[in-house]
Amino acid sequence: MNTVLIQLLQIPVPKDIPLEMPLPHWLLVALLIFSFLLHILFVNLMIGGTALTLWAELLGLRKKEYNDVAIEIEKTVTLNKSLAVVLGVAPLLSINVLYTVYFYSANAITGLFWISIIPMVIVAFLLGYWHKYTWEKLRNNKSLHIAIIAGATLIYLFVPFIFLTNINLMQFPEKWASVDGFFSAMTLANVFPRYLHFITASFAVTGLFVFWYFGRRSYEFEKNIPGFSRYEIRRKAMSLAFGASIAQVVFGPLLFITLPTEGIDWDLVITIGIGVTAAVFAMVWMWNSINAEEHRMEKYFWPIVLALTITVGFMGTGRQLYRANALQPHQEVMAQKTAEYLQLVEEAKLAAESGEMEKAENIAMAGEKLFEQNCVVCHQEENRLVGPPLKEIVPIYEGKKEALIAWIKKPGKKRDDYPPMPGFTQLSEEKLESIADYMLKL
Amino acid sequence: MDFPIFHLDFMGNRWLIAMIAILHVLINHALAVGFAPLVTLMEYRGYLARKTDLEQQKRWDDLAYKFLFVAFVITTTVGAMTGVGIWFSAALVNPASIGSLIRVFYFAWFTEWIVFVGEVILIVIYFLTWKKSNRSDKAKRRHIRFGLILSIFSWITMAVIVGILGFMMDPGNWLSDKTLFNGFTNPLYIPQLLFRTPLAMIMAGCIGLLLVAIFAKKDNPIRPKAFRFVSIWTLIWVPHVVIAGLWYYYKIPDLMIGNLPVALGTQLFQAWYDKLFYVMFGAVGLAVIIGLWTLFNSRRIPKWLMVLPIIGIFIFIGMFERIREFIRKPYVIGEYMYANAIRVEDYPLLQKDGILPHSTFVSVSEVTEENKLEAGENVFLVACTRCHTTSGINSVVNRFERMYGKGNPLNVDAMKTYMRSMHKARYYMPPFPGNEKELDALAYYIKSLQTFPRTIEGAQLNGTPAVEYDIEKIKEHIKK
Numbered sequence: 001m002n003t004v005l006i007q008l009l010q011i012p013v014p015k016d017i018p019l020e021m022p023l024p025h026w027l028l029v030a031l032l033i034f035s036f037l038l039h040i041l042f043v044n045l046m047i048g049g050t051a052l053t054l055w056a057e058l059l060g061l062r063k064k065e066y067n068d069v070a071i072e073i074e075k076t077v078t079l080n081k082s083l084a085v086v087l088g089v090a091p092l093l094s095i096n097v098l099y100t101v102y103f104y105s106a107n108a109i110t111g112l113f114w115i116s117i118i119p120m121v122i123v124a125f126l127l128g129y130w131h132k133y134t135w136e137k138l139r140n141n142k143s144l145h146i147a148i149i150a151g152a153t154l155i156y157l158f159v160p161f162i163f164l165t166n167i168n169l170m171q172f173p174e175k176w177a178s179v180d181g182f183f184s185a186m187t188l189a190n191v192f193p194r195y196l197h198f199i200t201a202s203f204a205v206t207g208l209f210v211f212w213y214f215g216r217r218s219y220e221f222e223k224n225i226p227g228f229s230r231y232e233i234r235r236k237a238m239s240l241a242f243g244a245s246i247a248q249v250v251f252g253p254l255l256f257i258t259l260p261t262e263g264i265d266w267d268l269v270i271t272i273g274i275g276v277t278a279a280v281f282a283m284v285w286m287w288n289s290i291n292a293e294e295h296r297m298e299k300y301f302w303p304i305v306l307a308l309t310i311t312v313g314f315m316g317t318g319r320q321l322y323r324a325n326a327l328q329p330h331q332e333v334m335a336q337k338t339a340e341y342l343q344l345v346e347e348a349k350l351a352a353e354s355g356e357m358e359k360a361e362n363i364a365m366a367g368e369k370l371f372e373q374n375c376v377v378c379h380q381e382e383n384r385l386v387g388p389p390l391k392e393i394v395p396i397y398e399g400k401k402e403a404l405i406a407w408i409k410k411p412g413k414k415r416d417d418y419p420p421m422p423g424f425t426q427l428s429e430e431k432l433e434s435i436a437d438y439m440l441k442l
Numbered sequence: 443m444d445f446p447i448f449h450l451d452f453m454g455n456r457w458l459i460a461m462i463a464i465l466h467v468l469i470n471h472a473l474a475v476g477f478a479p480l481v482t483l484m485e486y487r488g489y490l491a492r493k494t495d496l497e498q499q500k501r502w503d504d505l506a507y508k509f510l511f512v513a514f515v516i517t518t519t520v521g522a523m524t525g526v527g528i529w530f531s532a533a534l535v536n537p538a539s540i541g542s543l544i545r546v547f548y549f550a551w552f553t554e555w556i557v558f559v560g561e562v563i564l565i566v567i568y569f570l571t572w573k574k575s576n577r578s579d580k581a582k583r584r585h586i587r588f589g590l591i592l593s594i595f596s597w598i599t600m601a602v603i604v605g606i607l608g609f610m611m612d613p614g615n616w617l618s619d620k621t622l623f624n625g626f627t628n629p630l631y632i633p634q635l636l637f638r639t640p641l642a643m644i645m646a647g648c649i650g651l652l653l654v655a656i657f658a659k660k661d662n663p664i665r666p667k668a669f670r671f672v673s674i675w676t677l678i679w680v681p682h683v684v685i686a687g688l689w690y691y692y693k694i695p696d697l698m699i700g701n702l703p704v705a706l707g708t709q710l711f712q713a714w715y716d717k718l719f720y721v722m723f724g725a726v727g728l729a730v731i732i733g734l735w736t737l738f739n740s741r742r743i744p745k746w747l748m749v750l751p752i753i754g755i756f757i758f759i760g761m762f763e764r765i766r767e768f769i770r771k772p773y774v775i776g777e778y779m780y781a782n783a784i785r786v787e788d789y790p791l792l793q794k795d796g797i798l799p800h801s802t803f804v805s806v807s808e809v810t811e812e813n814k815l816e817a818g819e820n821v822f823l824v825a826c827t828r829c830h831t832t833s834g835i836n837s838v839v840n841r842f843e844r845m846y847g848k849g850n851p852l853n854v855d856a857m858k859t860y861m862r863s864m865h866k867a868r869y870y871m872p873p874f875p876g877n878e879k880e881l882d883a884l885a886y887y888i889k890s891l892q893t894f895p896r897t898i899e900g901a902q903l904n905g906t907p908a909v910e911y912d913i914e915k916i917k918e919h920i921k922k
Binding site for chain 1: 540544548794856
């Protein structure tokens with residue numbers, strides 16, 4: 001969308017916040033990408049870990065040994081979910097600074113669901129603890145125990161929709177007017193493919209994590225999970241990572257073709273291309289690892305992690321490139337509009353100041369003017385407003401100017417059915433004098 | 443003006459932030475800042491008992507672990523998420539102000555965030571390694587040291603936040619000097635920090651007493667000892683909170699009342715302030731009574747009674763934060779931006795042109811005789827809804843009826859006169875930001891609300907107004 005079209009189509013163009021950026025633009029972008037990916041890593045582990053716990057406990061209904069797997073995976077969620085939350089703050093701050101107007105607008109339009117993230121995640125966390133600490137107590141009430149973790153899983157599967165809807169909506173100001181609330185924003189093209197891409201990635205990442213976690217030398221596998229061999233579980237974990245990665249072969253292109261064209265350029269295509277290439281290597285090594293003998297499966301692990309880190313780094317950058325491309329024309333128009341507005345503000349300020357200078361020259365402002373500025377809000381001539389009308393006040397102070405002034409400065413309370421009057425100590429003696437004169441002349 | 447308008451027409455937008463923020467402060471003070479040292483000390487108490495009585499060590503250790511369990515579960519769920527919730531709700535309620543603050547305080551919050559990440563990692567490790575630490579004396583010693591580090595970290599997080607709060611309360615500096623350093627040299631900083639610290643400890647003590655009553659059953663020999671331990675902990679902090687509280691109490695008005703623009707503000711403030719004084723002594727007094735009671739006769743004290751000081755201190759903290767907000771009025775950012783999210787600097791222009799032509803998400807941009815009601819509603823949305831509702835909490839109609847008498851038909855001219863200079867009579871009100879025509883439309887709209895009460899929804903339900911594009915203009919452009 002070009003800048004002229006934005007103006008011709010009457011797409012809403014707000015003004016930006018007229019304060020300087022705290023850091024150079026490139027650094028903020030780098031911080032955003034890096035901190036976001038770190039946050040997402042732990043979100044993946046939180047979602048994947050919880051879902052796997054549920055899955056393993058369900059398998060445990062048939063084969064009891066799976067319960068140990070569930071318990072051990074669940075233990076990792078405690079730290080991972082806390083890190084997911086706390087690491088979310090840095091990208092939140094960064095996107096707020098970089099895309100203030102766009103992000104907050106999307107938040108407002110999806111407001112009820114946006115704020116619901118807080119109670120929903122609280123409930124999911126509490127359900128998680130409840131489940132974690134009741135393995136013994138609910139041993140004979142499996143359906144309840146499973147329902148608890150299923151509840152947490154469902155919340156974790158829903159919340160990403162809210163984030164993705166926001167992130168998607170912020171990129172398209174031209175859609176803001178046609179969207180009414182969260183659900184209509186959720187159905188914009190691209191939200192669902194993004195979601196599928198994200199959830200599948202969660203399982204791939206969690207598969208790799210479980211592979212690593214159970215493979216550590218210090219981990220007492222035989223003691224914690226006696227029903228399986230280490231090799232068996234690790235191979236399953238790697239297979240999960242592999243299967244999820246294969247699914248991305250479908251979801252990745254789906255995501256790409258449903259992207260609205262406005263943000264796509266060759267840089268983006270190349271960036272994503274590099275990411276995909278690295279992912280292909282990772283997948284080949286995953287396949288080799290699954291089919292390798294026990295002592296050889298390990299050697300593929302770090303190459304896979306390295307390749308996927310490259311993939312994720314490039315995909316994260318591609319995501320930012322798309323956003324930057326899509327918003328650039330709108331940002332240009334916005335910058336121009338903001339500058340024009342600030343110019344107007346400056347002019348109006350100067351005009352107002354010179355107007356006040358003139359006023360200051362005839363300093364002996366009439367009592368009437370002063371009365372209008374300070375008193376009329378509550379006291380009118382004929383009728384009761386907040387305070388009594390002048391026609392009641394004036395007779396009381398007939399010939400008692402000093403008493404009137406004293407009252408204005410420090411009022412008491414005489415009438416029960418009226419609110420108390422504030423004191424006007426900020427007015428100078430001269431001004432009080434002329435107000436009193438004006439009142440008593442009436 | 444520049445953001446789609448989120449609005450909750452019953453509970454009002456301020457309550458959304460207030461609820462989340464106060465809950466967060468309570469949990470942070472009591473269960474993070476206060477509980478970390480209390481639990482560590484309790485663990486240490488058990489460690490000291492190991493030589494004489496191993497059974498006793500185990501009992502102390504179990505109780506301390508249960509304390510930590512409660513704190514851990516609450517801080518890592520409700521505590522952590524309400525912290526994020528402050529950002530989320532502020533983004534909805536007042537995006538212009540939080541957006542401005544983040545641009546200036548980015549570093550401060552970034553620093554805060556790094557300390558906070560450390561705190562989270564430490565508390566998780568402290569909690570998860572507890573059971574393992576019971577294997578040997580050496581492991582236990584290391585674990586206790588860990589608790590000490592966690593206590594210091596929790597306290598530092600609070601110290602940094604108080605700095606940011608202090609800076610935002612000190613209005614002059616926002617404009618002249620935007621460095622964070624000012625937050626820490628602010629004359630309120632030390633008193634405020636010294637006050638919040640013992641308060642957090644007392645809160646932890648009050649909750650601790652209740653937890654002893656719950657976790658250490660009547661037949662548990664540790665029960666009287668634990669009561670003694672926690673009540674002494676609570677009582678020790680009382681003199682600190684009184685001294686620091688008084689210092690802070692006398693320091694605030696010097697600095698703050700000077701900022702209140704009209705005399706009425708001072709009066710109102712004083713009234714609030716006196717109330718706060720009584721509540722503070724009431725709440726701390728309750729804690730002292732319960733503390734002394736359990737210290738000397740823990741057998742007689744009913745469990746429900748222990749809830750009282752907790753509630754008392756919670757009310758006190760709520761009021762305390764409320765006053766902090768109160769002092770800030772009519773600004774949301776001192777002398778820079780009013781509570782209606784409009785910058786002070788924008789006023790001359792807006793009062794000349796009106797707010798509607800300069801607002802992005804409104805359905806009309808000019809007041810005419812035909813669209814007067816719609817325009818009035820738009821003015822209301824832009825200028826009033828950050829604090830007021832149509833008929834819910836802090837409703838405009840209600841406010842006017844309280845001034846002019848309940849049931850009396852509102853008078854458009856009287857309301858206009860009032861709104862033109864309300865900022866002089868009500869110090870907490872910003873001046874009306876628009877022009878005469880808009881003032882007229884607004885008064886007319888409010889009057890119509892009295893006759894036909896109806897609610898308005900924000901952008902979260904209504905979306906944003908669509909503006910039809912002008913096909914002729916486009917054709918013209920193509921021809922060029």
